[in-house]
Amino acid sequence: MASAAFGVGAYTPSEAAKLLRMQPATLRRWLYGYDFDHGDGPREMPPLWEPQYGCDDDGPLLGFRDLVEARIVNGLRRSRIGLPTIRLCIDRAKEILGDHPFSTKAFKTDGRRIFLDITQGVEEPRLIDLKDRQHVFRAFVLPTLSGFEFGDAAVERWWLIPSRKTIVIDPERSFGQPIVADIGLLTSRVVQDVKAEGSVERVARLYETSGRAIRDALEFEAGELADAT
Incomplete structure (x- = not known):
């Protein structure tokens, strides 16, 4: 790009x-x-x-x-x-x-x-x-x-889960790719890290964010968020 x-x-x-x-x-x-x-x-x-x-x-x-x-x-x-x-x-x-x-x-x-x-x-x-x-x-x-x-x-930005504001698309961050809002981690990277670390909780501790944010990122990448559109 x-x-x-x-x-x-x-x-x-x-x-x-x-x-x-x-x-x-x-x-x-x-x-x-x-x-x-x-x-x-x-x-x-x-x-x-x-x-x-x-x-x-x-x-x-x-x-x-x-x-x-x-x-x-x-x-x-x-x-x-x-x-x-x-x-x-x-x-x-x-x-x-x-x-x-x-x-x-x-x-x-x-x-x-x-x-x-x-x-x-x-x-x-x-x-x-x-x-x-x-x-x-x-x-x-x-x-x-x-x-x-x-x-x-x-x-300026698109909150993919408006009720929780955990996952965001912001053109001024990571060229607008979906990220975990509080830490700026690409949701696609979350999938890789959970596979490598073996659990949501370990990844959440690693990045000092909530388990909810990590699970939301996984659900988004899997296409399972009902309110993502």
């Missing part, structure tokens, strides 16, 4: 997709566009938004704010909103909030009104009625903001 920048975070599509619980190929299509056959010839579908990193010799990388945007887009897709509608919503939101609009503090603080504004008049059947739009925001968009900690302008 020679292109990784401090404070931006750096994730391969596979790493980001694992965090978001989605397919890497889908994420690549959102971030880098794709070609398709429309019947009358090939067409090109542009990216949904401009990623924080370009695609260089090291391959494509996502930044932390790309991760946040993708999490919210994934929530909209789970609500069966079509990509053309999502693309329109992103473009409208960018006019109000700038690039990476869903990861701004303004979207967090005034998200409901902004969402209703950017979906007004769209042809998507689920979003034509005001009640349906309100339902989509409450049921699919609002939960995707859970765990995000905002600074003055934008999301």
Whole structure:
């Protein structure tokens, strides 16, 4: 990851997709566009938004704010909103909030009104009625903001277990890889250390942290945290 920048975070599509619980190929299509056959010839579908990193010799990388945007887009897709509608919503939101609009503090603080504004008049059947739009925001968009900690302008970190704040993704620490918050240890390293030491308790004593934090790291790496997304 020679292109990784401090404070931006750096994730391969596979790493980001694992965090978001989605397919890497889908994420690549959102971030880098794709070609398709429309019947009358090939067409090109542009990216949904401009990623924080370009695609260089090291391959494509996502930044932390790309991760946040993708999490919210994934929530909209789970609500069966079509990509053309999502693309329109992103473009409208960018006019109000700038690039990476869903990861701004303004979207967090005034998200409901902004969402209703950017979906007004769209042809998507689920979003034509005001009640349906309100339902989509409450049921699919609002939960995707859970765990995000905002600074003055934008999301600064993502607590993967908001109720305990043991595991965090922070672009200013370990290039945004998941870590045990109080000691900065990569959750992937926790798995190795527990195997080597033979128990959670021994690793907790070794790093002077709680057994709960070590167990949370193990559960996260195993994909067993229900509230990680």
